[in-house]
């Protein structure tokens with residue numbers, strides 16, 4: 390097919406521009422607060438956080454805003470000046486976060502640039518109670534059990550993370566399930582809503598910044614916050630770069646409002662076994678399914694549901710009461726599972742399958758898991774062009 394030269398040039402220009410990184414831009418940011426809504430203006434755009442602020446002696450600073458602004462700065466190559474007051478420790482730690490991401494050279498991440506009009510020392514006030522992110526999945530339910538024993542008082546569910554708004558049917562159903570879990574954990578369930586995702590921050594890298602933002606906003610009068618690890622430290626290495634990791638968690642929060650990272654001591658199979666053993670009542674309310682965000686429950690037939698079934702099997706637990714449908718797991722792993730395409734997703738899937746492989750009993754299912762792992766490993770090698778140093782040595786070398 391012959392494309393006229395003029396149109397070809399235009400198309401070329403569009404394609405070239407798409408691949409160009411955005412120019413560094415300097416913009417200003419300000420915060421408007423109106424009862425239970427804060428609106429954060431960023432250049433010509435804005436995002437908001439809605440919800441009550443809990444605890445006693447609500448902090449006056451705007452530390453929470455730094456987390457959202459950091460995500461925007463690193464996603465869009467922005468130097469942001471915030472007209473606001475933040476505490477010194479949070480500001481230093483946010484700079485550390487920028488250094489981490491810059492040194493990791495993650496594709497699509499730009500250097501962090503944030504300045505603020507006033508940096509203060511936090512008031513010397515002891516605030517009782519803590520707030521913990523509870524999304525109703527395996528990780529936060531497991532970590533929530535420990536948090537409930539360690540003095541946390543509130544559980545935070547965020548609208549605008551996996552579901553676009555508080556009004557979506559999926560979120561309503563999730564809320565019912567999470568409120569049951571928080572009841573068993575004896576934590577007061579609170580909800581914060583944010584629309585920062587509509588500004589399309591790099592979600593895989595910066596979703597933990599959204600958690601930190603909502604924790605320090607909703608917990609403005611509480612002593613500390615916390616959220617759960619997806620992975621163990623060893624798994625963080627398997628799945629890098631990914632935003633929920635031990636290094637990122639270590640620089641979130643401040644001396645005045647520490648944000649603790651919980652649950653990185655066990656992998657997913659171990660977490661499922663622990664919850665079943667120590668708080669069986671919450672198991673029917675755990676949500677793992679990602680098939681249809683409009684319905685609650687666990688379909689039993691999607692990749693995530695099957696993976697969780699395998700986590701149950703690895704503990705020798707009958708999973709059938711917790712899933713809607715039963716399927717042939719071996720057939721699913723060998724023929725029907727949707728295999729991830731991108732390097733990061735292959736790594737994440739491999740990490741979870743190794744976890745199952747190492748703990749599941751010998752038998753046909755373990756063989757199927759093994760075959761699936763081999764398939765993923767081959768795919769990963771194909772996708773990554775290894776440096777010469779990492780190539781296998783020649784098989785002709787004998788000893």
Ligand SMILES: [Zn+2]
Nearest residue numbers: 678688691694
């Ligand atoms: Zn499912």
